[in-house]
Amino acid sequence: MALRAIPDSMDPTVVGDIDAQLDRVELDHRVSVRLAIESGSRAWGFPSPDSDYDCRFVYIASLDDYLTPWRGRDVIETPLVGLLDVNGWDLAKALRLLVSGNAVLIEWLMSPIVYRGDDRFRDDLRALAERVADRNKVARHYLHLGRKQWELAEHHRSLKKVFYSLRPAMALRWLREHPGAAVAPMHLPTLLEQCTLADDFVAAVTELTELKSRTREMGSGAVPTPIATFIMDEFDRAADVFPRTPDPDTDRARALTAEFFRAEALAVGARR
DSSP: OBOOBOOTTSOHHHHHHHHHHHHHHHHHHTEEEEEEEEOSHHHHTOOOTTOOEEEEEEEEEOHHHHSSSSOOOSEEEOOOBTTEEEEEEEHHHHHHHHHHTOOHHHHHHTOSOEEEEBHHHHHHHHHHHHHHOOHHHHHHHHHHHHHHHHHHHHHHTBHHHHHHHHHHHHHHHHHHHOTTOSOOOSOHHHHHHTSOOOHHHHHHHHHHHHHHHHOSOOOBOOOOHHHHHHHHHHHHHHHHHSOOOOOOOOHHHHHHHHHHHHHHHHHHHHHO
8 A cells, every 4th residue: 555644734846846856766766665754853743944855765776786796876865956855775775774773764664754655565664673673772873863962952052953862862761661662753742742751841842842843043042951951861861771782693683684675675576
């Protein structure tokens, strides 16, 4: 079944441009786009009036492209045009990064905004991610990202940049409250709904999100105390709850991802 989930708030002209760009990618590069989603602040749940459109996609190349010693690049990048940014990864690259602990593919799979895709493919890839993603490595990914963004937010006193550290902090909180899971939602309001949080913190996040939604330039200022306290506490806790560990044996994860990749590549090849 075809996937498509576009909120009414998105500019239909820009969405049409994204659709056309994805069509050109498939034609020019001879690939099959299996999932294309929005990955930026619009999908994260805190857009500004001038937020970019960050379309990211996973594709499968032709069998001829895989069965050669002269493999080309495993990313497809298109030129930036205005607010439009459309880029994608080969499925093989996405799976390698998944096994290594990179949370980017996980986030794409959890995006609430979908330009195109196949629901069976997304569901199967989500299930695979749950089986092979290393929970500690995913958490450390968020911890590294969040700390870096928090340093920038503090240095520039930028209220806008606070969101880029708040969301990783919330993902860490979600993982801590869901000890059996390795795949957290990417959508900030969903993270808030699925965690037990102090009322003053939720109120502060709601107020700041509303300000960002109607203001092109939030400017600088002091971070609301409940938010600053939450971010710093979560990063401190995560360093202990999700410690650095020796690289686990990835034989099982590699076998499962290889099996998934072969099945999907052969299925796309058979349809051509």
